[in-house]
Amino acid sequence: MMHKRRKHHRPINEIERFPMLVQRYLTRDVLVHAGAVTLVLFLVVFSGRFINYLAEAAIGDISPAILFPVMLYKLPSFLELILPLGFFLGILLSFGRLYAESEMIIFRASGIGSGQLAMTILPAIVAVTGVVAVMSLYLGPLGSAKANALLAEPRSAEGMHVLAEGRFKKQRGGDYVTYVERVDETGALSTIFIAELNRDGAGRGVISTLARSGQIAVDDATGRRYLVLENGTRYELYADGAALTESRFGRYRELIPELEGGIRSQSKSEALPTSMLWSSETHEHRAVLAWRLSLPIIIPILAALAIPLSRTDARRGRYAKLGPALIAFLVYFVALSQARSATESDGSVMNFLLVHTIFAVISVLVLTHEDWWQRARRSNGDA
Secondary structure (H helix, E strand, C coil): CCCCCCCCCCCCCHHHHHHHHHHHHHHHHHHHHHHHHHHHHHHHHHHHHHHHHHHHHHCCCCCHHHHHHHHHHCHHHHHHHHHHHHHHHHHHHHHHHHHHCCCHHHHHHCCCCHHHHHHHCHHHHHHHHHHHHHHHHHHHHHHHHHHHHHHHCHHHCCCCCCCCECCCEEEHHHCEEEEEEEECCCCCEEEEEEEEEECCHHHCEEEEEEEEEEEEEECCCCCCEEEEEEEEEEEEEECCCCCCEEEEEEEEEEECCCCCCCCCCCCHHHHCCHHHHHCCCCHHHHHHHHHHHHHHHHHHHHHHHHHHHCCCCCCCCCCCCHHHHHHHHHHHHHHHHHHHHHHHHHCCCHHHHHHHHHHHHHHHHHHHHHHHHHHHHHHHHHC
């Protein structure tokens, strides 16, 4: 008897699985490289900011007790700027490795062009865009608001720079001495003494202020802090005169200077909820809203630009296009910063739209240029 062999058909053909395998492979590789780059950038930025904030705590501008909570609240604001650059460089390094190790030849031979590569890593692009959108539109403003609430507490910066409870504190190289007898739980100050050495021009002298009570007040309009003293006396003695000037006051308010680029230098609008910015017609608020929306928008534009920039070979290596890529990102970022400044002046969000449109068109043209060139060569060859 003759037995017929039964043919066993595979449930899924290997050819049909190839696009799925390519997508999984490229998406994982891009995310791994983007995660590594983002981690390195985050450590660099975080450590730099932490050193600056630690210096502020050392001179008494902020209390060391709130330093770590404030840094944690500001993490989303750091990451919303780092993630776009990390993802951009992650695509560049991932695809650059494929070119350097000749793996991209396989994809090209399979008919996968630059446009198909962009669609292949589309899940990663969408995921990163969503994460950046959540951080820029919700988590970033929320964290900034919580950080500002901590910084606004009187015990976070007790006095002009710090009013150390129960002891004298020298500031500004010894030209400024402060003392406060007690700071209660509500932030009220009792028995405040301030001595300042004035070195300006011919009016050099010593100014001393003694007050029974005081507090730290925050201006709702500007977010600036003021030291408010009550029921006190101010003494002024200058070198050009022997007379001592005495003046009594019921209430005296003085601006607390902030360090430029310090932890309190952030604009108050940065901490406003996005829902509040939508209904605002203020130029500054419109600029902040457009900036927040721009951060997730730049993700797909940068991804489309990174794919053609990653083209290299084994001789040049995967890092060959790192310099031009960083320059392109810097130009994009500076252009958005200029658009923000322009929007703060005229209130038009078209400044942002123009920048995004220009870079989107450039990215698409550069991305599809190679595919057009290959199609043209094939048409000429067939002719």
